[in-house]
Amino acid sequence: MKSAWIILSALIAGMLLGIGVEAVSPDAAQASLPFVEPFGTLWLNALKMTIIPLIVALLITGITATADAARAGALAARSVAIFLVAIFLSGLMSLIMTPTLLRLFPLSASAADALRNGLGGPTEAGASPTFSDFLLSLIPTNPIAAAAETAVLPLIVFTTIFAFAITRVGPEQRATLSGFFKALGDTMLIVIGWVLALAPFGVFALGYALAVKAGFAAFGGLLHYVLIVSGIGVCVVILGLLLAWLVVGIPLPRFVRAMVPTLAVAISTQSSLASLPAMLGAATTLGVDAKKADIVLPLAVALFRFTSTAMNLAVVVYIAWLFGLELTPWEMAVGLAVAMAAALSSVSLPGSISFVTSIAPIAVSMGVPVAPLGLLVAVETFPDIFRTIGNVVADVAVTKYAADGVEDEAAQEGSAP
Template sequence: MKSAWIILSALIGGMLLGIVVETISVDAGTASLPFIEPIGLLWLNALKMTIIPLIVALLITGITATADAARAGKLAGRAVAIFIGANLVAGLMTLLVLPLLLRAFPLSASAAEGLRHGLGGTTETAPSPHFADFLLSLIPTNPIAAAADSAILPLIVFTTIFAFAITRIGGAERATLSGFFKALGDAMLVVIGWVLALAPIGVFALGYALAIKAGIAAFGGLAHYVLMLSMIGVCTIILGLLLAVLVVRIPLPRFIRAMVPTFAVALSTQSSLASLPAMLRSSAELGVDPKKADIVLPLAVALFRFTSPAMNLAVVVYVAWLFGIELTPWEMAVGLAVALAAALSSVSLPGSISFVTSIAPIAVSMGVPVAPLGLLVAVETFPDIFRTLGNVVGDVAATKYAADGIDDDAPPAGEAS
């Protein structure tokens, strides 16, 4: 949390300095751009270079870990199915609700133009491919070339197929390949950690350039983005509560009372992992067998991000709307599929890292610019509060639903039935 606030402070400081310089002398602001903006772009390129290998490594380890968990027993398998189904519902909610919110709370034309110009965006988009061409592009004839060309969607298709193939080979071979990609992912996380350590410098430069290009309107644009994403976060929490009441059959007052200690920990730490002990107590208060909770809740913390597909899609849909990109139904369907896959690959990662690794492949697969993520990650501090609250709601509700659907184990042989 400390690093997130430092990055946010760097963004605000860079923007304030840019506005002051622009106010004093427009020529000085313009003249300073070639010296300061490349620093931010260099940092952004360093962030982008980690995306391809990290996505491949984390997607493979996420799928193999999910498959192993599903094979661990009926309770674990039921839990994994619930996780995937809940993520699908949450992602669909964003695709339906966010366009309505953007129409109900539009950004002013001047603020939108200023923010778009400051982020280097353009309203000129390439024509959407025909559906047949789109289908043909899903299967890469050369996965290495797809990776080199940053063709994320076909690369994800190949990686997903490869990951499921790994789950069908012998135990020793599966462990070897899974271990290799886990090591690759761990090494790339070290690299991206180094890059994010320089985030205050890069974000400061990007914020300065944004303010020089867009002026005070940049603050309004970023505030609108934070508001829209936070509203989707609130909608996701409401969706989780509705699922708890209507599907899991828990009375709302009882669920809220049981979750109060967990909410307190989630708000103070913004971490689902740190909230695990509190979630175990909340589950016990809701009548979940502790033995079952001890299986499902750690699995939920490791594999389940109820808010990830919803809020990650919201970022991409917002950027598309800002840049005037019309998303077709199949592009949104592909984005939803990639968001579900990315949710598996971002397990247990810090917020700033998962923000980039989860959202970048969604954006590329939907034809939406990736560059704005370098700045938007700086204001993730506020929406991340709703991410954590929604995640703990989803974790506890899913645990209760999974546990209620599985009978207690039969007594061991030799005991009276």
């Protein structure tokens, strides 16, 4: 939380300085750009260099961990299946609602132009690939070359096949390969942690350059982004409540009353992991057997991020809309698949780290520029509140639904070593 506010403060300070210098001396402001902007670009490049190894490592560890969890017993297997369905519905809702919100609440043309010019990137959509081109691009003839060329979609296809193959080899070989990629992922997360430690300086430089190029309109553009993505967060929370009512069968007043302590912790900490004890209490209040809750809820905190697919896709769709990129149905389908994989492979990290590691692969796979993420991470503090609220609501609802469908014997089997 402290780090997020420092990054946000650096963004605001950089933008205010840029606006001030531009107001006093436009020539001096333009002359300063070649000296300030490269520091922001350098920081962005440092973020980008972690994307490809992180995609491979987190996808493999996520799939193998999910497969291992599904083998743990009937309750765990049922929980994983419910997780997959729920994050699919969440992402599908986002692909429908984000363009709808952008049509209902458009950004003014001047603010959009200013923000677009300040962030840089394509302003016109390239030629859309045909469906045959899309199919042919799925299978890489050389996975190493695909990684070198940052061709993320074929790389993800290969990595997914490779990860499922790992789940079929012997226990010792599976442990060796899983351990290697787990170590690779942990190492890259340390690297990205170092890069993000420099985020205040990089974001300050990017904010300064944005303000010099876009002026006060940049503030309006960023506010519009925060409101749209937070709006999707509200939609996800509503979807979670509706699923708890209509699918799980819990009356809304009863569910909300049980969730009040959990929501208080979630809002104050913005951490699903920190909310786990309160979620266990809420599940017990709703009639979930304690043994079953002890299995499903930790599994949900580790693997299930109900809001991730929806809000991560909302960020990418917003960037595509801002730069005038027309997303094809199959590009959105690919984005949904990658968003689901990213949600399952994410780990409990500070929001600034998970923001980059989860959204960058989605953006690259959909052909959307990732450079704006370096600035948007600074305002993630506000949408992140809705991420945590939606996650804890869904975690408790899924725990109730999974537990009600499995007998006690299955729970005991799942808790066995």
